[in-house]
Amino acid sequence: MEVFRKLKMYYWPYKGYFFWSIGFLLIVTAVTVVYPMILQITIDEVVIGGKYEWIPYLALGFIGIMIVKGVATFIHQYTGDLFGITSVYKLRNALYHKLQFLPFRYYDNAKTGDLMSRLTADVEGFRFFLSIGFSELIRFILLIGISFSVMFYYSISLTIVTLITLPFLAVVTFKFDKAVHPAFRSIRKSFGKLNTKVQENISGINTVKSLSREDFEIHKFNDSNGDYKDKYIFTADIWARFFPLMELLGNISVVLLLAYGGYLVMNGDLLLGELVAFYSLVWYIMWPIMNLGFIVNLFSQSKASGERLLEILDAENEIEDKPSAMSAERLQGEVEFRNVTFRYSDEDKDALYNINFYAHPGKVIGLIGSTGSGKTSLTQLMTRFYEPVDGEVKMDGINVEEYSLHSLRRNIGFVLQESFLFSSSIKANISYGKPNATMEEIIDAAKRAQAHDFIMELPDGYDTMLGERGMGLSGGQKQRIAIARAFCINPSILILDDATSAVDMETEFQIQKSLKEVMEGRTTFIIAHRISSLKHADEILVLENGHIVERGIHENLLKQNGPYQRIYDIQYRDIGRVIGSHAG
Numbered sequence: 012m013e014v015f016r017k018l019k020m021y022y023w024p025y026k027g028y029f030f031w032s033i034g035f036l037l038i039v040t041a042v043t044v045v046y047p048m049i050l051q052i053t054i055d056e057v058v059i060g061g062k063y064e065w066i067p068y069l070a071l072g073f074i075g076i077m078i079v080k081g082v083a084t085f086i087h088q089y090t091g092d093l094f095g096i097t098s099v100y101k102l103r104n105a106l107y108h109k110l111q112f113l114p115f116r117y118y119d120n121a122k123t124g125d126l127m128s129r130l131t132a133d134v135e136g137f138r139f140f141l142s143i144g145f146s147e148l149i150r151f152i153l154l155i156g157i158s159f160s161v162m163f164y165y166s167i168s169l170t171i172v173t174l175i176t177l178p179f180l181a182v183v184t185f186k187f188d189k190a191v192h193p194a195f196r197s198i199r200k201s202f203g204k205l206n207t208k209v210q211e212n213i214s215g216i217n218t219v220k221s222l223s224r225e226d227f228e229i230h231k232f233n234d235s236n237g238d239y240k241d242k243y244i245f246t247a248d249i250w251a252r253f254f255p256l257m258e259l260l261g262n263i264s265v266v267l268l269l270a271y272g273g274y275l276v277m278n279g280d281l282l283l284g285e286l287v288a289f290y291s292l293v294w295y296i297m298w299p300i301m302n303l304g305f306i307v308n309l310f311s312q313s314k315a316s317g318e319r320l321l322e323i324l325d326a327e328n329e330i331e332d333k334p335s336a337m338s339a340e341r342l343q344g345e346v347e348f349r350n351v352t353f354r355y356s357d358e359d360k361d362a363l364y365n366i367n368f369y370a371h372p373g374k375v376i377g378l379i380g381s382t383g384s385g386k387t388s389l390t391q392l393m394t395r396f397y398e399p400v401d402g403e404v405k406m407d408g409i410n411v412e413e414y415s416l417h418s419l420r421r422n423i424g425f426v427l428q429e430s431f432l433f434s435s436s437i438k439a440n441i442s443y444g445k446p447n448a449t450m451e452e453i454i455d456a457a458k459r460a461q462a463h464d465f466i467m468e469l470p471d472g473y474d475t476m477l478g479e480r481g482m483g484l485s486g487g488q489k490q491r492i493a494i495a496r497a498f499c500i501n502p503s504i505l506i507l508d509d510a511t512s513a514v515d516m517e518t519e520f521q522i523q524k525s526l527k528e529v530m531e532g533r534t535t536f537i538i539a540h541r542i543s544s545l546k547h548a549d550e551i552l553v554l555e556n557g558h559i560v561e562r563g564i565h566e567n568l569l570k571q572n573g574p575y576q577r578i579y580d581i582q583y584r585d586i587g588r589v590i591g592s593h594a595g
């Protein structure tokens with residue numbers, strides 16, 4: 012019940028619907044139990060007692076009861092569904108909200124397909140219990156309670172005989188839940204993996220096809236699909252073993268009832284109609300008892316789903332605004348790193364080690380170094396995508412932790428090597444960071460990013476809809492839209508992470524020409540592999556294995572005969588000679 016207690020805030024505000032549903036369920040159940048009583052009167056009073064004049068009244072009463080039951084069933088079901096649907100609406104929103112604010116560290120380990128299955132299948136699993144399971148459980152308790160009361164009224168001893176199997180049934184049900192709950196958890200997990208498989212495959216279909224790995228992928232999917240199937244069969248096996256046992260216990264009750272009840276009728280201690288009514292009442296009890304497996308099943312499924320939802324809701328958000336967070340309206344763009352050390356997790360080695368540098372507002376800092384040397388990690392500390400394990404990152408002289416995340420990130424424009432475009436219009440993509448941007452601002456940003464001309468050549472211009480991940484555009488065109496998007500927020504700090512590597516030399520030249528103008532008055536960090544992209548920087552930091560190994564301007568670095576000069580040699584001189592000279 013822990014899971015339901017923890018998720019209470021999502022469904023309890025709608026308890027009104029729940030109570031209406033249960034209230035009408037009470038009426039439905041009470042009315043149901045009246046049927047056997049009418050049957051008893053019909054047999055004992057009308058058939059045996061000869062009071063035939065009661066027949067029209069009994070028939071009318073029966074119709075009246077059916078109408079009441081119909082209306083009550085409608086209200087019970089409708090409000091029950093409202094309870095489930097509105098609760099999971101709130102829950103789904105809360106999950107999505109949480110996902111928006113979870114830190115990058117969470118996504119480093121999360122699998123998209125698995126998250127999707129939590130937000131869809133697991134939420135549905137939970138809803139099903141709220142809508143149906145909860146009330147089925149209560150119906151079970153009510154039917155048993157009311158039926159037993161009526162049975163007690165007819166004959167105490169017969170009721171006790173019928174009750175004998177109940178404790179056994181309780182034990183079996185408890186064992187069933189114990190066995191079926193882990194089985195459902197593993198089904199949910201396996202479904203998450205299956206989703207991840209499909210999602211990864213669709214995202215990476217280019218790679219799959221270009222390397223002709225379709226058969227391999229089909230095989231891998233078959234493994235995941237097989238695992239899912241096996242988990243289901245395992246659960247079906249548990250179900251199949253427990254169900255007949257529950258049914259057997261139920262049937263034993265009926266046999267006991269008929270044997271002992273028949274004996275009572277023969278002795279004249281019970282009327283025939285009462286035995287028939289008793290028999291009907293026992294079936295009213297048997298049906299929910301045999302159905303108990305189904306209810307427990309629903310309960311276990313939703314408990315397993317609820318646990319998976321709680322894993323998201325309870326995930327720790329280490330990077331949050333402090334209560335005293337300041338709003339950085341417009342930063343000057345002064346950036347300072349003081350003895351900054353950073354690693355992604357405790358098991359990883361340091362991605363950055365004791366980094367120190369200072370960037371005046373408006374200056375251009377170049378970051379160069381081999382892959383994995385820590386260039387991207389360094390820029391991600393400025394936006395607080397991650398936090399350093401040691402040292403301070405400062406903007407305008409204040410630790411970045413002191414700013415609200417929103418205001419900090421609003422001041423920093425990021426252009427990544429492979430930028431993500433949404434499946435909406437080009438206009439909406441450019442103004443994504445500034446939704447209230449005017450058309451002039453959008454066009455201005457596109458012009459600066461050298462994107463305006465090709466956008467105007469598209470049939471719908473700025474209203475052209477992009478496919479998922481910006482399909483329909485070339486890599487260079489997508490990148491120029493991403494650059495326009497970064498310009499559009501008019502940031503104080505601009506980070507270009509290998510931003511021009513996907514475009515041809517001519518376009519890079521064009522973009523850089525426009526970047527020069529845009530960089531004016533902004534502190535800019537250019538991460539690049541090509542020296543040509545950053546040789547005009549005011550300071551170039553050369554990174555190796557998370558350390559700054561050289562720093563300075565291009566001309567000075569060339570004289571130092573260090574790593575920078577080696578990169579330069581590789582890019583500008585005869586490669587054979589370079590390899591020869593460094594091999595020895």
Ligand SMILES: Nc1ncnc2c1ncn2[C@@H]1O[C@H](COP(=O)(O)OP(=O)(O)OP(=O)(O)O)[C@@H](O)[C@H]1O
Nearest residue numbers: 119355359362380381382383384385386387388389
């Ligand atoms: N999300 C992550 N989780 C764990 N380790 C990571 C993560 N991202 C990067 N690393 C590791 O941190 C180190 C620095 O990576 P980083 O991406 O900053 O290098 P980079 O210089 O930007 O490389 P590239 O030029 O290839 O983009 C590498 O050893 C990398 O394997």
